[in-house]
Amino acid sequence: MECWEDECDRTATVELHVPWDDNRFVCAPHARVLGRQDGVVADPIGDGDDLIGV
Numbered sequence: 135m136e137c138w139e140d141e142c143d144r145t146a147t148v149e150l151h152v153p154w155d156d157n158r159f160v161c162a163p164h165a166r167v168l169g170r171q172d173g174v175v176a177d178p179i180g181d182g183d184d185l186i187g188v
């Protein structure tokens with residue numbers, strides 16, 4: 135699964151729980167940026183490069 139952010143083709147490795155929006159799946163760099171917002175919880179998915187089918 136690819137990162138959901140526009141213009142990003144990295145593999146999504148983190149599920150972000152966003153209180154004011156739907157959950158989204160993003161790559162690690164985007165998770166770091168987006169996870170700084172208040173209330174957002176970053177939840178790693180899969181195991182390293184091996185992603186669980188969600």
Ligand SMILES: [Zn+2]
Pocket residue numbers: 137138139142143144160161162163164
């Ligand atoms: Zn990304």
